[in-house]
Amino acid sequence: MRNIFLVIKREYLVRVKKKSFLIMTILGPLLFAGFYALVIWMAVGSVDSKTIQVVDESHLFTNEFKNTETLVFDHLDSGIDEAKMQFRESKANALVYIPKDVIKDPKGVRIYAAKNVSMELKSSIEKTIEKQIEDIKLSQAGITHKILEDSRVNVQSETISLSDEGEKTSSSGAATAIGMICGFLIYLSVLIYGTQVMRGITEEKTNRIVEVIISSVKPYHLMMGKIIGVALVGLTQFTLWILLTMGITSATSGVMASRFDGLTQTLDGQAGAASQAPAASQHPLMEVLDAVNSLNIPLIIGCFLFFFIGGYLLYSAMFGAVGAAVDNDADTQQFMMPITMPIIFSFIFAQFVIRDPDGALAFWTSMIPFTSPIVMMVRIPFGVPTWQILLSMGLLILGFVGTIWVASRIYRVGILMYGKKVSYKELVKWVFYK
Incomplete structure (x- = not known):
């Protein structure tokens, strides 16, 4: 047993005294936290603001596209052909075309861009249009806007563990x-x-x-x-x-x-x-x-x-x-x-x-x-x-x-x-x- 302790002591001290061990032990938690802070900052702060031009022939989406920190919507009064010509000379990132009969033919929506748009931007535009079309169809069926707003709920449940110690709040996440x-x-x-x-x-x-x-x-x-x-x-x-x-x-x-x-x-x-x-x-x-x-x-x-x-x-x-x-x-x-x-x-x-x-x-x-x-x-x-x-x-x-x-x-x-x-x-x- 004495020999085992001698080997343990040698292996332990040789590694613990290394500068790399001391640096990683002290800086490890800080580097770990800093890494995730950097990832979050890059995910949030590295997104550039994008300008999206909108040609809405139906005039149903004038107030539906809301400006955010990363998206700025510019509604154009020109036709789609003229807008496409001007788009090439502008600094806009995308051009959204909504046809006059979009309610009957929602597949007629087009998104033009010099390069391919991201899935996040495409999904955001589609969801905005889908929501407005659904609201219009429900309103035509006699369901008012107030009823629509009241019908939309956000359910946030709280998980509680039942044990011998009684009820205790828990978190699945x-x-x-x-x-x-x-x-x-x-x-x-x-x-x-x-x-x-x-x-x-x-x-x-x-x-x-x-x-x-x-x-x-x-x-x-x-x-x-x-x-x-x-x-x-x-x-x-x-x-x-x-x-x-x-x-x-x-x-x-x-x-x-x-x-x-x-x-x-x-x-x-x-x-x-x-x-x-x-x-x-x-x-x-x-x-x-x-x-x-x-x-x-x-x-x-x-x-x-x-x-x-x-x-x-x-x-x-x-x-x-x-x-x-x-x-x-x-x-x-x-x-x-x-x-x-x-x-x-x-x-x-x-x-x-x-x-x-x-x-x-x-x-x-x-x-x-x-x-x-x-x-x-x-x-x-x-x-x-x-x-x-x-x-x-x-x-x-x-x-x-x-x-x-x-x-x-x-x-x-x-x-x-x-x-x-x-x-x-x-x-x-x-x-x-x-």
Whole structure:
């Protein structure tokens, strides 16, 4: 055991002291938040304003096309032929032609552009025309505009979980987002840290350093020390990420809450009635924070750490066996497919599990040790019975114990074998060598 602790200490300190580890650990949450902030800014702020010319021969859509921050509609009084001639010289982005008999022949609408228009712009124009035509037809049938407006409702339901603790507000959107983020992080971490174990073993074997180490440390102790050492590195990084993320989230929540509380009080004073001021919790950002807080965060964090460690131990043992069986990185490719395919399939299954977290596919894939670390983390935010979580944990423990045993049998033989191309048949023989 003493030798295992020495190897763990070496593997841990060597990686933790690297500048890259410190930079990514500290800047990771900030870079992650900044990346999504940049994506949102680019999606919202990078859209240029477009000018759309409209030739409406029916005169039914004069006030229907509303100007927005990104769309400006210019109604023309000229005919379509003249408008097309002028369009080529103008700086307009598109020309919409609405024929006189558009109600009888709605397919007569045309959109002209120097280049092809986007699907979003095309859909927006079509929906505006469709809505007006529907209103006109309903009005002709004796249904007034007031009745039409009253008939249009926007249903926003609130999901409430019924448990032994009583009623508790829940959020399907937050559960989906948190589940997929946790699943993706485990998917990514297993590949990254497992590959680190494999490359570390391959590098030591190639440089013949392992021959010196094996003289004082048993192969099994060396493999376990490397696996656990890298696991502690990953666990340290994720723990710091969680703490930093929680700190950033708490600070953001406090700032935004005080900001919107001040906005609410200002609007209350101006309007003279609280009903006219939107509550802070009704703001989209505050709704997101409330949705996240409605989840069982301690359970999610605890299960995430367990399934991260369990999934890592399961796959890193196999990565370590591959690293010991080959002489260089090029030879690892033939053995990578059987290891990476279950991880990839787990992430693919997660897309279907999101749709039905309690279905048969979700249950069985969250029990199989090779897929449970990702799939179970996708299910947990939706609420999973305690016995299923415990069963999945138990099977995962048995899975990585068995995998480590098989990997250690391969490791003890392959770590000192050079110059031989290894096949799957040869690996099976190594497992049963005495």
